[in-house]
Amino acid sequence: xxxxxxxxxxxxxxxxxxxxxxxxxxxxxxxxxxxxxxxxxxxxxxxxxxxxxxxxxxxxxxxxxxxxxxxxxxxxxxxxxxxxxxxxxxxxxxxxxxxxxxxxxxxxxxxxxxxxxxxxxxxxxxxxxxxxxxxxxxxxxxxxxxxxxxxxxxxxxxxxxxxxxxxxxxxxxxxxxxxxxxxxxxxxxxxxxxxxxxxxxxx
Amino acid sequence: xxxxxxxxxxxxxxxxxxxxxxxxxxxxxxxxxxxxxxxxxxxxxxxxxxxxxxxxxxxxxxxxxxxxxxxxxxxxxxxxxxxxxxxxxxxxxxxxxxxxxxxxxxxxxxxxxxxxxxxxxxxxxxxxxxxxxxxxxxxxxxxxxxxxxxxxxxxxxxxxxxxxxxxxxxxxxxxxxxxxxxxxxxxxxxxxxxxxxxxxxxxxxxxxxxxxxxxxxxxx
Numbered sequence: 001x002x003x004x005x006x007x008x009x010x011x012x013x014x015x016x017x018x019x020x021x022x023x024x025x026x027x028x029x030x031x032x033x034x035x036x037x038x039x040x041x042x043x044x045x046x047x048x049x050x051x052x053x054x055x056x057x058x059x060x061x062x063x064x065x066x067x068x069x070x071x072x073x074x075x076x077x078x079x080x081x082x083x084x085x086x087x088x089x090x091x092x093x094x095x096x097x098x099x100x101x102x103x104x105x106x107x108x109x110x111x112x113x114x115x116x117x118x119x120x121x122x123x124x125x126x127x128x129x130x131x132x133x134x135x136x137x138x139x140x141x142x143x144x145x146x147x148x149x150x151x152x153x154x155x156x157x158x159x160x161x162x163x164x165x166x167x168x169x170x171x172x173x174x175x176x177x178x179x180x181x182x183x184x185x186x187x188x189x190x191x192x193x194x195x196x197x198x199x200x201x202x203x
Numbered sequence: 204x205x206x207x208x209x210x211x212x213x214x215x216x217x218x219x220x221x222x223x224x225x226x227x228x229x230x231x232x233x234x235x236x237x238x239x240x241x242x243x244x245x246x247x248x249x250x251x252x253x254x255x256x257x258x259x260x261x262x263x264x265x266x267x268x269x270x271x272x273x274x275x276x277x278x279x280x281x282x283x284x285x286x287x288x289x290x291x292x293x294x295x296x297x298x299x300x301x302x303x304x305x306x307x308x309x310x311x312x313x314x315x316x317x318x319x320x321x322x323x324x325x326x327x328x329x330x331x332x333x334x335x336x337x338x339x340x341x342x343x344x345x346x347x348x349x350x351x352x353x354x355x356x357x358x359x360x361x362x363x364x365x366x367x368x369x370x371x372x373x374x375x376x377x378x379x380x381x382x383x384x385x386x387x388x389x390x391x392x393x394x395x396x397x398x399x400x401x402x403x404x405x406x407x408x409x410x411x412x413x414x415x416x417x418x419x420x421x422x423x
Contacts, residue, residue: 053287056423078289087280093219094212103284105208128219129279 039202254383
């Protein structure tokens with residue numbers, strides 16, 4: 001994990017269909033910060049995260065990651081980022097363990113086991129993801145946050161489908177991550193109980 | 204994610220979807236078996252028609268296999284994860300095609316001796332037919348995968364995939380059957396095999412990049 005990563009967005013302009021989103025948005029995030037993107041439905045929260053992750057291209061604007069311009073080629077940022085979108089992003093025909101080996105092949109089995117224990121998934125380790133509940137599949141996706149050493153986390157509504165214990169676990173993990181120098185950008189309508197975050201409202 | 208972990212996951216998924224692969228192979232066998240029963244079972248008819256029968260069945264089986272190549276990944280969101288993985292998307296797509304080709308075409312080649320005997324194909328024709336399958340089928344996957352990616356977000360996309368890519372399959376079918384017929388007539392066929400190889404190599408260069416562009420457009 002990078003100890004002094006930063007993400008700078010300048011004069012962003014996203015076009016989705018006929019709509020202009022985030023027009024003129026500028027944002028700077030430093031290591032150890034959590035930024036919560038707020039806005040009504042359709043304000044462009046998911047689009048903003050997708051643009052940062054490199055799924056969408058902005059119409060205008062510049063994106064710098066740790067000082068490097070990644071506007072046209074996001075691969076530098078992607079190597080150091082986790083993006084969790086609306087879908088869990090786990091393969092439904094793989095088991096829980098196989099999914100995590102697919103995403104984090106370098107994670108030792110002992111660490112994997114301990115993470116799955118924390119997330120109450122240890123009994124489902126050999127169960128196909130398609131047989132899990134939506135909340136459990138979400139936990140499998142979130143397990144990557146425990147296993148990966150990437151600095152930038154881009155989380156789109158990460159608390160959706162989680163129970164109270166899952167929410168507390170995730171908040172704890174986000175806090176732990178930013179304390180160790182990570183950056184988190186998340187969109188959520190939920191109040192963050194235990195994390196100090198900077199709110200950015202999209203109009 | 205690494206390229207090797209991706210390839211392992213692809214084989215695991217194909218193993219879990221073995222019924223789909225088996226259905227494609229079963230379809231191939233049924234088509235080949237029904238031809239002699241339905242049209243003419245005499246060696247005089249079957250020997251010259253064997254290459255055409257096998258290639259038509261192969262094309263249909265491959266169409267069945269490629270149609271849903273990205274569907275599962277699109278719906279569970281793992282396709283999105285490939286786009287943001289930081290790995291080369293064209294290379295990941297190439298690995299996906301390799302896994303699919305090995306799973307579908309290798310069993311098909313293993314069945315060829317038996318089916319060739321059934322179709323009275325002489326041994327010279329059998330080896331050329333096998334070579335055309337080895338050299339020509341990769342292009343069917345490379346072309347088919349573009350159609351599969353284009354229709355990934357459409358619910359009933361199977362027919363659209365067929366309409367989109369079938370015209371591009373015709374040169375492969377024509378060159379392959381001509382090569383087998385040339386060998387059966389004692390004529391040189393290496394030029395036709397070279398054409399098949401050229402089509403496969405050209406589609407190898409173009410397809411992963413085109414498919415990557417289409418996949419990126421589909422997930423956003």
